[in-house]
Amino acid sequence: MIDTAYLKQQAKFLRVETLKIHKAAPEVRVASSLSPIEIFTALFYGELLAYNPKDPRDENRDRLVISKGHGSICMYPLLADLGFFDQDELKRVCKSGSFLGGIPDPIIPGYETVNGSLGHGLGVACGIALALKTKKSTQKAVVLTGDGELNEGANWEAIMCAAQHKLDNLTLIIDYNKVSMLDFSQNIIDLNSLSEKFKAFHWDVYEIEDGHHIEQVYNTLKTAFSAQQQKPKVVIAHTVKGKGIPFLETHPLSHILSVKEADIDGFVEEINNAD
Amino acid sequence: MQIKAMRDVFLAALHQKMQKDNRLFFVSADFGAPILDKIRADFPDRFINVGIAEQNLINVSVGLALEGFTVYAYAIAPFITMRCYEQIRVNIAILSQLRPMNINLIGVGAGVSYSLSGPTHHCLEDLSIMRTLPNIEVFSPSDYLLAERYVERSIAHKTPKYLRFDAMPMLPASESVENFEDGFRVLQIGSKAAIIATGYMSQKAKKVAADFEVMVIDLYFLNAYDLEKLQACLKNIETVITLEEGFKGVGGLDSEINSKLKNKQVINLGFELKYTFKVGSREFVHEENGLGEQDLIELVKMLTNNDSYQNKK
Incomplete structure (x- = not known):
């Protein structure tokens, strides 16, 4: 049974911890790391994913490919909390010698693929999904991309390939926060209607109206993961870039904006006090 | 064969x-x-x-x-x-x-x-x-x-x-393969100079050097060959030609050899930095780029007569 209160609490925890990391390491992309928080919360704390902190490459894990790696700094506190690595490492983000950089790579336990260049995760996950099927494994492949990232053509090669090979053990989650680097994505490459695009490509499509409503996120992901339509699945999560920081939530340049160090404690308090 | x-x-x-x-x-x-x-x-x-x-x-x-x-x-x-x-x-x-x-x-x-x-x-x-x-x-x-x-x-x-x-069917360059893991092989022995080639060019090198005292080396592991053995092979040779079906001087076979054989005179042969639109046989495309059989034979001739080559330089 879903424990909504617990998941909400964990999402709040990740948001606060992400801001604290940003305070110590202003280089990290904060806005794009705030939009997928409920998704990661549902996947890990909601136990929708099989994972093993003691053996991050456990054959019986689900393969989570975080293609928008730069926008997943919230995974640092999550992975540390679950025991993938020592909590103390969080104090060293972006410091010389740390494995926790501005853009996460698989040197971090819990990451599967190299990040920093966009549009790579889905194709690799197609190969993983194909391999899992060939091995008769019941584990699944899950990919998280942003929406701006879908401008990369390689994604669409993979989208066609996954449908062709009926990779129903593959789920793409789109953190549809609608802001790219220089503007609202609608003003750069308008992806609407994303759901119609995926339907036309023969994918099984799910949509989360509010990607910060933990119950909606949890329930939709759960439904998608268990579906058996002989099709790959996409979960389009409508999210807000910079969620939790009002000035970021509406700003077309939120991707490259930082939160002032002096303001962070105030935002943390607001988030902690919110219901 | x-x-x-x-x-x-x-x-x-x-x-x-x-x-x-x-x-x-x-x-x-x-x-x-x-x-x-x-x-x-x-x-x-x-x-x-x-x-x-x-x-x-x-x-x-x-x-x-x-x-x-x-x-x-x-x-x-x-x-x-x-x-x-x-x-x-x-x-x-x-x-x-x-x-x-x-x-x-x-x-x-x-x-x-x-x-x-x-x-x-x-x-x-x-x-x-x-x-x-x-x-x-x-x-x-x-x-x-x-x-x-x-x-x-x-x-x-x-x-x-x-x-x-290579896309084309060909005869083998040698009847058998020995010491494969060395990453290179000597297709012809010779003492006056050596050609180090790769791919199809190794076959071509063997052909053009057939009548000369020129060693022909076929290098096939471009970054995993036994350098010490290669250096031993070339111990008594001063002049080395690199020959590749690739652009010249931009990091291919030539760059590998130039960086490893620093105490020898190395001449790099490869394609000019331009594209070839005129179609024709492989040999035609080679000729268009100064790598035709006759071009190579002339060069080998020159090298095997050290004095004349030095004078020309």
Whole structure:
């Protein structure tokens, strides 16, 4: 049974911890790391994913490919909390010698693929999904991309390939926060209607109206993961870039904006006090 | 000796291996070969055609390799290297340093083996751009016997590799393959100078040097050969010519040899930095770039008469 209160609490925890990391390491992309928080919360704390902190490459894990790696700094506190690595490492983000950089790579336990260049995760996950099927494994492949990232053509090669090979053990989650680097994505490459695009490509499509409503996120992901339509699945999560920081939530340049160090404690308090 | 294409011999040997080893997986970007039809028919669950989509060819192959399969990704040489160079860099060169993967990129159409198809199919950049990536072995065989020998190595060495195959059927450069793991072989002994060539050019070097006192070395592991043995071979030779079907002076075979044989006079031969649009035979394209048989014979003649070469310089 879903424990909504617990998941909400964990999402709040990740948001606060992400801001604290940003305070110590202003280089990290904060806005794009705030939009997928409920998704990661549902996947890990909601136990929708099989994972093993003691053996991050456990054959019986689900393969989570975080293609928008730069926008997943919230995974640092999550992975540390679950025991993938020592909590103390969080104090060293972006410091010389740390494995926790501005853009996460698989040197971090819990990451599967190299990040920093966009549009790579889905194709690799197609190969993983194909391999899992060939091995008769019941584990699944899950990919998280942003929406701006879908401008990369390689994604669409993979989208066609996954449908062709009926990779129903593959789920793409789109953190549809609608802001790219220089503007609202609608003003750069308008992806609407994303759901119609995926339907036309023969994918099984799910949509989360509010990607910060933990119950909606949890329930939709759960439904998608268990579906058996002989099709790959996409979960389009409508999210807000910079969620939790009002000035970021509406700003077309939120991707490259930082939160002032002096303001962070105030935002943390607001988030902690919110219901 | 028979005339055969590298890919046919390699794929036939691989087909045999696939019968016994269910960890071998073949991925094609809609590029075929007669023997590939057999692989596709006999192992439908370990063959996939991703379509004309080289970026996805690499990514899907990487996913399979991460899951423990030994993967063969197959396409035309310029496309499997240059269309998807970023995928190779990020998901193979970089990722393989953290996560072991056995992935073999088979590019068919080395150099100007597709001479009639024009500049898109002339593959003159791959040696330098693939050599510049860490963590990838570059294999550039000169005949099908070497290609066949590589099947074992491709399975045993669990690292990324690029296999640069000629498209055309050819006779072997030598009757047998000895000391394969050295990464090079001497096709002809000689004392006045040495030609170090790779791929088809090794065969051409052997032909043009046949009547001269010139050593011909066929270097096929471009970044994994036994340097000490090569240096020993060349101990008494002062002048070395590098010869490749690739652009000259931009990081291919020539750059490898120049950086390793610093105490010798090295002359670099390769393609001028321009594309060739006029079609014709392979030899015609070579001639257009100053690499015709007669051009090479003249040079070898000059070198074997040291005085006249020095004077000309």
